[in-house]
Amino acid sequence: MSLRHQIIYRILISSLCMVVLGGAIAIWQARQSVDKEVEASIHLALQLITLGIADAPVFQQVDDLSHLRVLQETRHLSIQLQKPDGQLIQFTGDHQPSNPEEMPPAWYIRLVQENYPKVEHQLKTKDGKVLNLIIQAQPLDEITEVWQESVEFFASILLLTLLTFAAVNLVFNKSLKSIAVIVDALRGIESGQYQHKLPTFAVEEFDNIAKAVNHMMVELEKTRQENRALTQHSLAIQEDERQRLSQELHDEFGQSLTAIKVMAVTAAHQKADTRKISISITEVCDHLMTVVRSMMQQLHPLVLTELGLKATLEDLVNHWAERNPELELTINCGDEVDYIDKSITIHVFRVIQECLTNVIRHSQAQHVNIDLELLDSPHAQLQLRIQDDGKGCDFSKINRGFGLLGMKERIKSLNGEILCRSQPGEGMSISAWVPVV
Known part of the structure; x- marks a missing residue:
């Protein structure tokens, strides 16, 4: 697997982990936010009810609902008034989003929404009848707002991830071009081409590698020239040694053997001084032995x-x-x-x-x-x-x-x-x- 793919896969896995972790944190925060908002709305509704009927602790009539008009603008709640005959009068609760497309998906609602308790508050009329005020949480509009915030959050993460991928690819494209140049130079070194030097790179790390490779090329070229010169010198010495040995063999052995042959022919005559000729042959042989030892010592x-x-x-x-x-x-x-x-x-x-x-x-x-x-x-x-x-x-x-x-x-x-x-x-x-x- 190439380095580019390894980095991209690691960024992708890291992004997925961030999305999963961010999603879990976002859902937890959304639940906390909705809970706090609903609880605050219930307390607010109860306080408004208390304040609205503070000057009239009891209703004049069952249908006298002027004191409860303050509840009509309460958010996140479904408020109903139950008459003694069981009839329900709705004050608030119609908080559906105006645009159905803004509705969060069902799975998100199930994750965020909890089973909120129903709050009941009893009110009395002047004639002694008891009215039951029912307050129940309806956090759909709050969940919708949290969903929109979450969508914006994850859209930001997605955008940052795409920008990261783009930036990484731009950097890698530039880096891989530098790596390709260095690899081509190393292949040239493998084939014995030491003259092509690497250029200067803008990235410090690549430039250090290029300087090291260029220095290696110089040293390799220097070593190759030295080895070539040493080989040529060795061959020249070898040829000179062969020529010298050949000349010495010709001069020493040729002349000495010729002299021995002449003295041997002379010794065949009856009047020849055999003793003198023997001494001469012995001296020539001793000289040849000295020459042979010298040559052998030089060879090995x-x-x-x-x-x-x-x-x-x-x-x-x-x-x-x-x-x-x-x-x-x-x-x-x-x-x-x-x-x-x-x-x-x-x-x-x-x-x-x-x-x-x-x-x-x-x-x-x-x-x-x-x-x-x-x-x-x-x-x-x-x-x-x-x-x-x-x-x-x-x-x-x-x-x-x-x-x-x-x-x-x-x-x-x-x-x-x-x-x-x-x-x-x-x-x-x-x-x-x-x-x-």
Whole structure:
């Protein structure tokens, strides 16, 4: 069910509840009003009768009704005078509405009208005859007035409800147009269209959503460009690595194998110096073994598979320390890291390798500290911290380079988190947390 229909149904149900509750209250008030009006009319009639006959406590004759003329304009009452012979004389009671269409419906009369008691008052004539004055409630005209007021009340509620529906529809039409624009933009995001920005909306809530969506588009486009650049860079590195390996295989292995072949052919002659040729072949083979180890180390460190992460990192640190004696490298690593899954250790190794490469190339640092430990609480995770005292950098001004981006992608691929902090002249600190299953 759409939001518009839900709101309309709720307004309709609320209006019906208001009508039912208002109807019950209106009927209760109508009963109270009619009761008070009838009671007041009866008391008024009795007072008029008392005042009308105060100067003549008894009638001169039975037909002398001049003292009761004051009762003819009394409202809501049927007043009759019963003679001793039983004849009834009607004074009031004809209060039917002049327009029959103004009559309230029968069900409303039954709900409002009550069984009002009949009031009788005895009068005496001069000759001792007793007349009976009968006063009975006839609240139809009052009920008619209350009915008209109720009709006006419910007509007002109906009008207010219609106006509410109209106002809600106007607001929803405007809101739904804004929602449709936002939904179209989200569908565009789903299909990879990040260039179409949402406009500014007059409604604050929609405008905040639009700003959030536009910011998300900018970040997604930025991330896509970074990933595209990183992919292209990775492909370029891969091709360069293949070309370098191909060139090295051609230069080293081709020349060495050719030399071995020539020396083997030469050794077949009777006058050849076999001992000297053997020594030369051995030297060429040793050189090839060194080249193979170097190539294998560049492709994948075998020591990582054979001896574990701790030994591999120590070997890496020793290698960089030998090549850069002016740089002090320290590493703190426990034996428990050797039991981590291999898919994690290779990424952690590459991150540390990239960090050391950046330190050597850019930081001009004198001290580098590497801490790697396995934490048990609150969840098992591997914590890596690398800190140097180099010249640092301002990340907002770094426009090129894929080292940091590559490290971030490696850590994120392991469902981890990485935090890089640096200020010019204050070195750099890299912290990473990788969950360990």
